Structure formats: structure tokens, C-alpha cells
Amino acid sequence: MGDLQPIQLQVLAALLFAIGLATVMARRNLFFVLMGVELMLNAANLSFLSWSRTMPGSVGLEGQLAPIFAIAVAAAEACVGLAMLLSVFRSRESLDTDAFDRMKE
Amino acid sequence: MITQVYFWIFSIVALATALGVLVSRHPIHAALCLIGTMVSLAGIYSLVAAPFLATLQILVYAGAVVMLLVFVIMVLNSAKDDHTPRWDAFGWAALAPSAATGFFLLRVLLGADAAHSFALRSTDPPAARGTVEALSALLFGDRIGAWSFLFLVVGLLLLSAVVGAVLLAKHHLDSPSAPSTPRPGGH
Numbered sequence: 300m301g302d303l304q305p306i307q308l309q310v311l312a313a314l315l316f317a318i319g320l321a322t323v324m325a326r327r328n329l330f331f332v333l334m335g336v337e338l339m340l341n342a343a344n345l346s347f348l349s350w351s352r353t354m355p356g357s358v359g360l361e362g363q364l365a366p367i368f369a370i371a372v373a374a375a376e377a378c379v380g381l382a383m384l385l386s387v388f389r390s391r392e393s394l395d396t397d398a399f400d401r402m403k404e
Numbered sequence: 405m406i407t408q409v410y411f412w413i414f415s416i417v418a419l420a421t422a423l424g425v426l427v428s429r430h431p432i433h434a435a436l437c438l439i440g441t442m443v444s445l446a447g448i449y450s451l452v453a454a455p456f457l458a459t460l461q462i463l464v465y466a467g468a469v470v471m472l473l474v475f476v477i478m479v480l481n482s483a484k485d486d487h488t489p490r491w492d493a494f495g496w497a498a499l500a501p502s503a504a505t506g507f508f509l510l511r512v513l514l515g516a517d518a519a520h521s522f523a524l525r526s527t528d529p530p531a532a533r534g535t536v537e538a539l540s541a542l543l544f545g546d547r548i549g550a551w552s553f554l555f556l557v558v559g560l561l562l563l564s565a566v567v568g569a570v571l572l573a574k575h576h577l578d579s580p581s582a583p584s585t586p587r588p589g590g591h
Contacts, residue, residue, distance in 0.1 A: 310513060
């Protein structure tokens with residue numbers, strides 16, 4: 300019981316993923332959709348890290364390498380997503396997800 | 405034992421602040437809750453022998469991504485956007501598939517043979533694992549592998565994301581964002 304078992308991290312990651320998915324699907328504000336995506340990416344990173352604990356040596360260390368790339372991709376995604384949000388807000392004066400129905404204009 | 409205590413504290417804080425993101429009314433409250441989630445996840449990362457990843461989590465997520473989010477929330481001043489409802493009928497209905505996803509994920513996880521699939525096979529201390537030295541030896545090893553190629557691809561991805569964000573956020577592509585004529589009172 301002393302050491303942290305991988306199953307505990309997996310359960311936490313599953314709960315965080317479900318909360319992020321609920322935020323993406325249920326909220327109408329575009330900011331909340333972006334934050335829900337970030338929560339789901341974090342849950343996936345936690346799951347990677349938990350699997351890396353089940354492997355010995357440098358094989359398990361590769362499970363710590365994958366979240367680094369996921370963090371880089373998440374930074375790029377937030378950058379582009381916020382720029383799209385700005386341009387949609389300029390043309391529609393709204394942050395509702397329904398304002399995203401036509402991207403080209 | 406102390407690891408368990410810290411894990412429970414961090415995980416309860418992470419779940420509570422994630423729920424705060426889900427239910428909060430103003431985006432700035434949700435962004436502050438998101439910082440709480442990121443920081444407690446960084447604490448969990450450092451508990452499971454990944455100190456470099458914990459540093460990156462705080463630097464990139466809590467430092468850069470959420471800060472960008474807060475800047476954009478403040479620039480847009482989305483308090484003006486009161487007519488967007490927090491929940492509607494579709495929102496309430498969308499909670500059900502999310503809960504079902506979580507339920508089935510938990511069922512698969514808890515139904516698995518924990519002693520076989522989730523056995524703890526690396527009990528190295530944090531000093532021996534997940535450091536910058538170990539990760540960079542794996543990333544830029546003695547030969548050009550898949551990871552170092554992926555590193556170059558991430559550089560290209562970040563560059564194109566920055567260029568794309570500038571193009572998207574600019575008003576008109578052909579007009580300069582600032583007047584180029586010097587002010588008359590300037591020296």
C-alpha cells in the first residue's frame with residue numbers, strides 16, 4: 300500500500316477525462332470548450348505516465364517522453380484555438396458555439 | 405505512506421478544480437480553477453518519479469497556456485457576452501454520454517487483472533528516473549531515431565502554429581496593424 304500503484308493514477312485520469320469531455324460537450328462558451336480539451340489532454344498525459352510505471356528501465360522511460368510531445372501539441376492547439384476564437388468574436392460578437400457554424404466569411 | 409497522503413490530497417484538489425471548470429459561470433474563474441488542476445497534476449507527476457515532466461507541466465501549462473487564456477479572456481471582456489446561456493437542454497443531455505464514458509472507462513480499468521496489467525515494475529527513486537539527463541539520453545541518443553525526428557516535427561508544428569495564429573488574429577492581411585507614419589510630435 301505504501302507505493303503509488305498505477306491503477307490509482309489510471310482511475311484519476313479516467314475521472315479527469317470524463318470531466319473534460321462533459322465540459323467540451325455541455326458548455327456553450329468557447330472558452331470552456333478549449334479548457335475542456337486541455338483537461339482531456341492532461342488526463343491522457345497522466346495515463347501515459349501511469350503506464351510508464353508498469354515497465355522497467357528505459358522502456359518505461361519512453362512513457363515519460365510521450366507527454367512532452369503532447370504538451371507541445373497542446374500549446375500549439377491553445378495558440379491556434381485562441382486565435383480562431385478572436386477572429387470569430389470579431390465577426391459575430393458572440394462566444395457561443397453556435398457562432399462557429401460557418402467558419403468561412 | 406506519505407506518498408499516499410500526498411496523492412490523495414493532490415487528486416482531490418485536481419478533481420475538485422476540474423469540476424470547478426465544468427460548473428463555473430465566468431471563464432476567468434474556470435481559468436483559475438484550471439491552474440489548480442495543472443499544479444496538482446504537476447505534484448502527482450513529481451510523486452511518480454517524473455520531475456522534469458512536473459517542471460514542464462508548470463512552465464508550459466500553468467505558465468504559458470493558461471496565461472494566454474487569461475489574457476484573451478481579459479481582452480475580449482466576455483462579461484459583455486451575457487446572452488450565451490451557461491447550460492441549455494443539449495448541455496444537460498450531453499452530461500449523460502460523458503458520465504457513461506467515465507463509467508465504462510472505470511469499469512474496464514477496475515475489471516482488469518490488476519496484479520498482471522497494472523503491476524508496479526519500476527520502483528526507482530525519482531533521482532534515478534525521469535531526470536533531464538535520462539530523458540535527453542533517450543531523446544537525442546547515439547543514433548537518429550524516431551523520437552529525435554519527432555522533436556524536429558514538433559519544432560515545425562510550433563512554428564506553423566505561431567504563424568497561423570498571427571494570420572488568424574490579424575484584422576486584415578494587407579493593412580498594417582499599427583500606423584507606420586511617425587507622430588508629428590515625435591523627435
